[in-house]
Amino acid sequence: NSNIYILAIESSCDDTSAAVLHNNRKLSNVVATQKIHEEYGGVVPELASRAHQQNIVPVVDRALAKANIDKKQLSAIAFTRGPGLMGSLLVGTSFAKSLAQGLGIPLIEVNHMEAHILAHFIKDEEQSMPGFPFLAMTISGGHTQIVKVNDYFDMEILGETLDDAVGEAFDKSAKLLGLPYPGGPLIDAHAKKGNPKAFKFPKPKVEGLNFSFSGLKTSILYFIQKETAANPDFIAENIDDICASMQYTIINILMDKLKLASKQTGIKQVAIGGGVSANSGIRKALTEANKKYGWKTYIPKFEYCTDNAAMIGIVGYLKFMEGSFTDQGVSPKARFAL
Numbered sequence: 001n002s003n004i005y006i007l008a009i010e011s012s013c014d015d016t017s018a019a020v021l022h023n024n025r026k027l028s029n030v031v032a033t034q035k036i037h038e039e040y041g042g043v044v045p046e047l048a049s050r051a052h053q054q055n056i057v058p059v060v061d062r063a064l065a066k067a068n069i070d071k072k073q074l075s076a077i078a079f080t081r082g083p084g085l086m087g088s089l090l091v092g093t094s095f096a097k098s099l100a101q102g103l104g105i106p107l108i109e110v111n112h113m114e115a116h117i118l119a120h121f122i123k124d125e126e127q128s129m130p131g132f133p134f135l136a137m138t139i140s141g142g143h144t145q146i147v148k149v150n151d152y153f154d155m156e157i158l159g160e161t162l163d164d165a166v167g168e169a170f171d172k173s174a175k176l177l178g179l180p181y182p183g184g185p186l187i188d189a190h191a192k193k194g195n196p197k198a199f200k201f202p203k204p205k206v207e208g209l210n211f212s213f214s215g216l217k218t219s220i221l222y223f224i225q226k227e228t229a230a231n232p233d234f235i236a237e238n239i240d241d242i243c244a245s246m247q248y249t250i251i252n253i254l255m256d257k258l259k260l261a262s263k264q265t266g267i268k269q270v271a272i273g274g275g276v277s278a279n280s281g282i283r284k285a286l287t288e289a290n291k292k293y294g295w296k297t298y299i300p301k302f303e304y305c306t307d308n309a310a311m312i313g314i315v316g317y318l319k320f321m322e323g324s325f326t327d328q329g330v331s332p333k334a335r336f337a338l
């Protein structure tokens with residue numbers, strides 16, 4: 001019968017976000033997305049940290065106002081310690097430390113990748129919670145992992161990418177097509193109008209549960225070069241079919257590995273998390289897998305897929321209940337294992 005209010009702060013990459021949770025329920029989840037990186041075709045770390053510096057106070061104020069609570073009611077401050085860009089992490093970490101210090105309340109560090117997985121435990125009518133153990137595939141701009149989740153804070157990595165993350169595969173392929181950053185959502189939009197079997201791209205041969213996406217990017221590059229040499233308007237004329245075919249290939253790669261993980265572990269509860277789980281193709285493939293393979297699949301609500309502070313807040317709440325707090329001497333970790 002607790003009455004815990006957590007303010008959570010996320011600043012690991014290019015989104016500044018703050019959320020307020022009342023126990024495991026979200027009261028607010030404010031995200032300021034940085035537009036500045038679009039023109040550079042990727043996140044520029046120096047510009048990202050500067051934008052976080054500008055956004056953090058207004059974003060936190062809005063999250064508190066939307067939740068309709070006063071700072072003085074807060075039980076603890078949770079923040080993303082890593083992994084991510086050092087300059088970006090420093091902004092959220094410093095802010096969280098100062099605020100916790102000023103209010104005289106506990107500080108709770110959160111691992112961003114753990115948060116993508118535990119986002120399923122945010123109580124929300126539009127999503128349901130898996131039971132333990134379950135398989136979680138985290139697919140984002142920085143990571144691609146299949147994790148066996150035995151308990152909230154007992155996770156085992158079964159496989160991960162050997163090179164690019166799947167989000168990078170989307171974004172880099174999009175760049176080859178002349179689409180702005182981040183290209184993932186744009187590929188998704190084009191793919192909805194295209195034929196996924198129009199073009200065929202090779203699937204990488206990687207043993208076990210690991211992934212590789214750098215070869216796919218190269219084969220897409222050669223394909224585009226060859227086709228545009230023959231027809232300079234090739235991309236413009238076929239953009240929907242190219243995107244649908246690329247997305248189809250990527251989703252097949254992900255689903256093959258998930259099927260193997262399920263077979264190897266005997267676990268049929270399968271969850272996804274991370275920015276790429278916003279992709280309509282993977283959401284559809286996972287939904288179909290319920291019938292096809294007898295799985296019970298869990299897809300986070302859209303707002304908890306891409307980077308957001310509500311997922312940091314749920315981890316903050318779970319750690320608060322365990323009495324797991326962080327010392328004021330903490331500093332961010334750009335690389336931070338699960």
Ligand code: KG4
Nearest residue numbers: 140141142167182184275276278279306307
């Ligand atoms: O989790 P996230 O917001 O940030 C990281 O921690 O990396 O993930 C961002 C990634 C980007 O690569 C973006 O292109 C991809 O998620 N993404 C998508 C979609 N929405 C976001 N990729 C494919 N389809 C989408 N609908």
Ligand code: ZN
Nearest residue numbers: 140274275307
């Ligand atoms: Zn993320």
